[in-house]
Amino acid sequence: MQPRSRLSQGVQDLLRCPVCRARMKQTEQQFECANSACASRFPVVDGIPVLINEQSSLFSIDDFVSHRRTFFANVGEAPRKRIVPSLKLTIGKNIKGKSNFDRMADVLFAQSTSPRVLVLGGSVLGQGMEPLAGNGAVELVETDVAFGARTMLICDAHDIPFENGTFDGVVAQAVLEHVVDPYRCCEEIHRVLRDRGVVYAETPFMQQVHSRYDFTRFTRLGHRRLFRRFEEIDSGAVGGPGMALAWSYKYFLMSGTESRPLKRLIRAFAGLTSFYLKYFDYYLIDKPSALDAASGYYFMGRKAERVLSDRELMKLYKGSR
Numbered sequence: 363m364q365p366r367s368r369l370s371q372g373v374q375d376l377l378r379c380p381v382c383r384a385r386m387k388q389t390e391q392q393f394e395c396a397n398s399a400c401a402s403r404f405p406v407v408d409g410i411p412v413l414i415n416e417q418s419s420l421f422s423i424d425d426f427v428s429h430r431r432t433f434f435a436n437v438g439e440a441p442r443k444r445i446v447p448s449l450k451l452t453i454g455k456n457i458k459g460k461s462n463f464d465r466m467a468d469v470l471f472a473q474s475t476s477p478r479v480l481v482l483g484g485s486v487l488g489q490g491m492e493p494l495a496g497n498g499a500v501e502l503v504e505t506d507v508a509f510g511a512r513t514m515l516i517c518d519a520h521d522i523p524f525e526n527g528t529f530d531g532v533v534a535q536a537v538l539e540h541v542v543d544p545y546r547c548c549e550e551i552h553r554v555l556r557d558r559g560v561v562y563a564e565t566p567f568m569q570q571v572h573s574r575y576d577f578t579r580f581t582r583l584g585h586r587r588l589f590r591r592f593e594e595i596d597s598g599a600v601g602g603p604g605m606a607l608a609w610s611y612k613y614f615l616m617s618g619t620e621s622r623p624l625k626r627l628i629r630a631f632a633g634l635t636s637f638y639l640k641y642f643d644y645y646l647i648d649k650p651s652a653l654d655a656a657s658g659y660y661f662m663g664r665k666a667e668r669v670l671s672d673r674e675l676m677k678l679y680k681g682s683r
């Protein structure tokens with residue numbers, strides 16, 4: 363017997379074919395595109411629909427049917443044996459996440475009593491997301507290209523399998539550096555949002571490669587331009603220069619070796635000797651010079667019809683140059 367779907371029936375009715383966006387016929391085991399010219403079929407694996415457009419995704423449907431390792435290791439997969447134990451001194455700190463999600467919740471509830479929010483990269487709970495995840499009135503639709511503790515739907519942000527205007531909000535926290543075409547993904551986010559719907563994104567700037575699926579970095583203005591079809595609610599640095607320095611220091615130390623145990627040892631040493639750098643960010647994070655050197659940026663905005671022009675974009679520079 364198939365486990366029950368974690369998507370509400372209301373949300374399931376809004377699912378569309380990721381290849382041609384037509385409606386789909388649904389059985390317990392699969393979804394089938396109702397457009398006879400397309401007729402794509404998508405399986406349901408352990409109660410989770412796998413709605414991947416194989417023509418444009420890095421992932422195949424079979425990756426999920428066969429439970430291959432995709433973006434993250436599968437839930438329940440045994441962790442690698444460790445020779446050197448890991449030390450829990452982190453160099454990263456999301457300074458703005460919690461207050462930004464508080465603000466996003468306020469904006470969402472001003473528009474709807476039960477906002478529906480799509481989470482991209484949502485197999486694990488994002489940093490600071492409790493104001494949305496802990497509120498029973500928010501309907502979170504948590505999606506990813508990996509089976510995780512919170513995954514409700516396997517989907518790729520390049521082809522979001524939902525009807526236009528389905529969501530009041532979309533969250534993409536530390537996602538857009540991991541997609542091959544962030545501009546296309548933003549078009550998709552715009553499409554599935556209702557009028558005046560809210561997007562919240564966090565994307566790194568000064569951070570080294572941290573996954574094999576890692577393709578792009580954005581400056582603050584580059585990030586703003588990515589969301590040029592949105593009207594800004596707020597934007598800024600989410601991690602500052604202290605964190606960026608700690609990342610650089612750690613990757614500098616690790617760059618001389620390919621040995622996994624040695625890398626683990628260096629990682630622990632780097633944590634021990636640079637964990638405190640992130641605390642400088644509490645002081646630095648909103649300073650113009652620090653805005654040029656941030657570890658990552660956030661953008662919160664409303665879906666708009668008007669497109670921000672590149673000349674208008676230039677007026678939004680807030681660094682120290």
Ligand SMILES: [Zn+2]
Pocket residue numbers: 379380381382383384395396397400401402
């Ligand atoms: Zn189709």
